[in-house]
Amino acid sequence: xxxxxxPTLLLVASLAxxxxxxxxxxxxxxxxxxxxxxxxxxALGLNAMRLTSLVTPGLTRIDSTGRAVPDLAASFEARxxxxxxxxxxxxxxxxxxxxxxxxxxxxxxxSVLDPALGSPHRGAYGYLRRVEALGPLEVVFxxxxxxxxxPVDATLGVLPAALTGPEHLDALRLRPIxxxxxxxxxxxxxxxxxxxxxxxxxxxxxxxxxxxxxxRDQTTRILELRKGRVDLxxxxxxxxxxxxxxEDERLRVExxxxxxxxxxxxxxxDPVLAKREVREAIALALDREALARFKFKGAATVAxxxxxxxxxxxxxxxxxxxxxxxxxAALLDQxxxxxxxxxxxxxxxxxxxxxxxxxxxIALAMASQLAEAGIELExxxxxxxxxxxxxxxxxxxxxxxxxxxxxxxxxLRLAYHSESIPTEASAWGGGNRMRxxxxxxxxxxxxxxxxxxxxxxxxxxxxxxxxxxxxLPVIPLLHEDAVGVIARRVRGVELDPQGSLESLARIRxxxxxxx
Amino acid sequence: xxxxxxxxxxxxxAALGALLLVSVFLxxxxxxxIDAILGEQxxxxxRAELRAALRLDEPLPxxxxxxxxxxxxxxxxxxxPPFQDRVFDRIGDALPNTALLAGxxxxxxxxxxxxxxLLAGGRPGGTLDAAASGFAVVGVALPRIxxxxxxxxxxxxxxxxxxxxxxxxxxxxxxxxxxxxLALAAFLARMIRASLLDATSEDYVRTARAxxxxxxxxxxxxxLRNAMLPVLxxxxxxxxxxxxxxxxxxxxxxxxxxxxxxxxxxxxxDYNMVRACVLAFTLAYVVVNLLTDxxxxxxxPRVRARR
Numbered sequence: 001x002x003x004x005x006x007p008t009l010l011l012v013a014s015l016a017x018x019x020x021x022x023x024x025x026x027x028x029x030x031x032x033x034x035x036x037x038x039x040x041x042x043a044l045g046l047n048a049m050r051l052t053s054l055v056t057p058g059l060t061r062i063d064s065t066g067r068a069v070p071d072l073a074a075s076f077e078a079r080x081x082x083x084x085x086x087x088x089x090x091x092x093x094x095x096x097x098x099x100x101x102x103x104x105x106x107x108x109x110x111s112v113l114d115p116a117l118g119s120p121h122r123g124a125y126g127y128l129r130r131v132e133a134l135g136p137l138e139v140v141f142x143x144x145x146x147x148x149x150x151p152v153d154a155t156l157g158v159l160p161a162a163l164t165g166p167e168h169l170d171a172l173r174l175r176p177i178x179x180x181x182x183x184x185x186x187x188x189x190x191x192x193x194x195x196x197x198x199x200x201x202x203x204x205x206x207x208x209x210x211x212x213x214x215x216r217d218q219t220t221r222i223l224e225l226r227k228g229r230v231d232l233x234x235x236x237x238x239x240x241x242x243x244x245x246x247e248d249e250r251l252r253v254e255x256x257x258x259x260x261x262x263x264x265x266x267x268x269x270d271p272v273l274a275k276r277e278v279r280e281a282i283a284l285a286l287d288r289e290a291l292a293r294f295k296f297k298g299a300a301t302v303a304x305x306x307x308x309x310x311x312x313x314x315x316x317x318x319x320x321x322x323x324x325x326x327x328x329a330a331l332l333d334q335x336x337x338x339x340x341x342x343x344x345x346x347x348x349x350x351x352x353x354x355x356x357x358x359x360x361x362i363a364l365a366m367a368s369q370l371a372e373a374g375i376e377l378e379x380x381x382x383x384x385x386x387x388x389x390x391x392x393x394x395x396x397x398x399x400x401x402x403x404x405x406x407x408x409x410x411x412l413r414l415a416y417h418s419e420s421i422p423t424e425a426s427a428w429g430g431g432n433r434m435r436x437x438x439x440x441x442x443x444x445x446x447x448x449x450x451x452x453x454x455x456x457x458x459x460x461x462x463x464x465x466x467x468x469x470x471x472l473p474v475i476p477l478l479h480e481d482a483v484g485v486i487a488r489r490v491r492g493v494e495l496d497p498q499g500s501l502e503s504l505a506r507i508r509x510x511x512x513x514x515x
Numbered sequence: 516x517x518x519x520x521x522x523x524x525x526x527x528x529a530a531l532g533a534l535l536l537v538s539v540f541l542x543x544x545x546x547x548x549i550d551a552i553l554g555e556q557x558x559x560x561x562r563a564e565l566r567a568a569l570r571l572d573e574p575l576p577x578x579x580x581x582x583x584x585x586x587x588x589x590x591x592x593x594x595x596p597p598f599q600d601r602v603f604d605r606i607g608d609a610l611p612n613t614a615l616l617a618g619x620x621x622x623x624x625x626x627x628x629x630x631x632x633l634l635a636g637g638r639p640g641g642t643l644d645a646a647a648s649g650f651a652v653v654g655v656a657l658p659r660i661x662x663x664x665x666x667x668x669x670x671x672x673x674x675x676x677x678x679x680x681x682x683x684x685x686x687x688x689x690x691x692x693x694x695x696x697l698a699l700a701a702f703l704a705r706m707i708r709a710s711l712l713d714a715t716s717e718d719y720v721r722t723a724r725a726x727x728x729x730x731x732x733x734x735x736x737x738x739l740r741n742a743m744l745p746v747l748x749x750x751x752x753x754x755x756x757x758x759x760x761x762x763x764x765x766x767x768x769x770x771x772x773x774x775x776x777x778x779x780x781x782x783x784x785d786y787n788m789v790r791a792c793v794l795a796f797t798l799a800y801v802v803v804n805l806l807t808d809x810x811x812x813x814x815x816p817r818v819r820a821r822r
Contacts, residue, residue: 033779033782034779036595036596036597036600036783037596037597037599039597042596042597042599043597044552044553044554044596118568118596118597118598120553120561120564120565120596121561122561122564123561123562123563123564124561169597169599170599173597173599189600189605190608190771191681191769191771213681214769215680215681215769216766216769216775216778216779217680217766217767217769219664219767220664220667220679220680220767220768220769223664223667223668223671223672223679223680224679224680226672227671227672227675227678227679229678229679383545383546384546384551385544385545385546385547385550385551386545386546388546388547388550389545389546389547404554427562427563429562
């Protein structure tokens with residue numbers, strides 16, 4: 001019995017001292033899952049990607065318009081469409097004080113290409129033929145084929161050349177060395193990552209340490225925030241909770257444009273949906289503004305393209321669809337789907353979606369909107385694996401999905417090029433699950449991929465977006481905004497469309513502003 | 516000696532069976548694990564390479580053999596990129612936490628259930644009995660996913676006495692223990708009441724009362740001790756379940772135990788971690804059952820004599 005008593009006493013004793021204490025400069029960010037590694041070359045998860053960019057930045061970073069801009073590089077250019085040259089900033093050092101030079105960049109890229117390392121990104125960099133240093137500050141990339149999005153791939157975190165071999169993998173996973181604003185203060189592979197300011201960071205060290213704490217349950221994340229044990233939630237908040245959070249005076253809810261976009265896709269193998277009039281009628285029957293207002297509590301914007309409005313290739317002059325039931329009815333008549341005299345629906349369709357409760361509620365709202373246009377929508381929520389399997393194999397009529405982040409416009413090739421139609425031969429890979437084919441679009445997407453001049457790329461993708469808005473292989477539904485819930489004492493957080501954490505290096509803490 | 520051999524063989528068989536079942540079910544799960552790991556936007560080359568690295572093309576027996584070999588040498592690593600997490604280190608961290616939580620919730624359950632059960636069983640049909648039974652029904656019915664946040668709202672936010680989640684401070688144990696313990700207590704209290712009622716109608720209780728013993732001594736010394744056997748059985752089963760990681764409670768309180776570990780492994784499709792967790796659960800269950808057997812013997816001399 002005495003052995004049972006002592007933990008109880010311990011508990012009672014600790015009750016007295018558990019109330020929230022002031023943490024000063026120390027800021028706590030809550031995430032929904034811990035990173036699997038802090039080595040950017042091996043990272044796959046979103047949280048791992050975001051955290052590694054704070055510790056090991058790359059030659060470029062992606063800015064809020066989705067463009068690759070110089071980061072460790074001072075500048076970059078394409079000498080021809082298969083040769084890219086990056087010039088490093090002068091005087092860069094890693095957080096351990098050793099200089100960062102072209103040789104380190106070359107070694108990092110070569111290690112990713114080396115099968116012995118086992119990086120899951122090796123295939124993605126398969127277009128690289130050779131990476132070489134031209135002196136201490138210049139790196140040249142020789143490409144197998146023209147690839148205009150190469151600077152986006154140069155975001156790969158640069159590591160010290162001496163540590164890039166496979167024998168250092170275990171050490172680098174927990175404590176990578178980079179030239180970023182933070183260095184890893186401690187991580188045991190578990191739930192909490194401690195990041196300390198890197199005094200040698202070339203833009204100046206952040207004001208204080210950053211604790212990245214995993215809190216898996218959404219309700220608990222918010223309760224921790226209200227308790228004051230957590231300062232920041234970036235993303236990872238479901239829109240229905242926003243109104244309650246807006247009422248808490250110790251918190252600020254910020255909303256900015258987001259790179260994620262949800263969409264409704266059509267199966268072109270279906271004879272009815274292959275008719276453009278039917279697809280347009282569905283687009284005109286939907287009231288997406290209502291979805292944004294009531295389902296997303298304002299944290300979403302109606303989408304007319306896969307790109308958010310600030311994106312560098314966003315084309316504002318595309319054909320737009322807003323609710324117009326009369327026009328929808330006329331189009332359905334035209335497509336040979338008149339209103340039956342018995343009052344039944346003009347058309348019955350099935351929509352597949354995931355079992356996520358929020359997604360399902362959106363599907364139900366769309367079904368009731370389509371019902372007003374005489375289209376009966378039956379909803380089939382499916383477990384994620386089954387859902388994706390069905391969609392890939394073309395076993396669907398309509399389906400809703402979301403691109404988590406649309407960054408480089410080359411993603412259009414994955415989504416709409418006729419070569420991206422999933423087939424048995426491609427092991428059902430490829431994103432054109434609509435089975436949409438357009439020779440004109442294919443040519444523009446090839447042109448956009450191969451051009452190294454951003455102006456040429458932009459032109460190709462503008463035209464591609466105009467074609468897509470007319471052909472409607474998918475209806476882009478909503479851009480889901482980036483959401484941040486921030487303790488009042490923390491100032492200077494800038495929401496990033498893709499959820500990048502880079503602005504955390506510039507935040508300030510105002511003591512006393514939280515209570 | 517023979518008994519010990521039997522037990523060991525039984526344990527091994529149970530572990531093997533659980534392992535086989537889990538592996539077969541993991542294979543039957545619809546959807547491609549590669550999609551779950553690499554995401555939809557992955558390129559074909561990476562997908563093929565990962566498929567090879569995960570040995571997904573090889574038959575199940577081969578994969579199981581590799582798993583068994585790495586388990587035997589304790590060299591097992593996570594089966595998703597970066598393939599670096601040492602599975603038994605993770606389990607070594609999580610298992611003691613889960614055992615601690617199980618112990619504390621058991622303590623909470625016992626502290627609540629015994630007085631309640633005694634009060635209710637001592638005077639069946641009374642007001643106290645009704646109140647205790649009412650509590651028991653509510654306690655069993657309240658879902659932990661609701662009770663947990665409610666306790667956090669009251670004790671961590673409203674009263675500011677305890678941390679919301681985590682186990683950085685030892686007081687982080689209190690709320691999860693109560694959440695888990697209350698449901699168990701409600702169940703146990705009903706059990707104690709029922710078996711106490713059975714026991715009080717036995718001859719020896721009448722004899723004890725006839726001897727002129729006080730009601731307290733009759734209840735606690737004579738009836739309760741005999742009522743313990745079914746209660747111990749339930750306790751053993753429940754403790755086994757608690758050691759299997761109280762997944763929901765651990766998730767709500769962000770508790771660094773086996774439930775959290777298992778959930779994360781499932782999320783990441785880390786098959787090695789899932790298999791190892793199931794192995795650990797099976798072993799924990801068997802050990803608890805063994806302990807329950809021993810407790811039987813302590814509570815009832817007849818069980819001792821039968822050996």
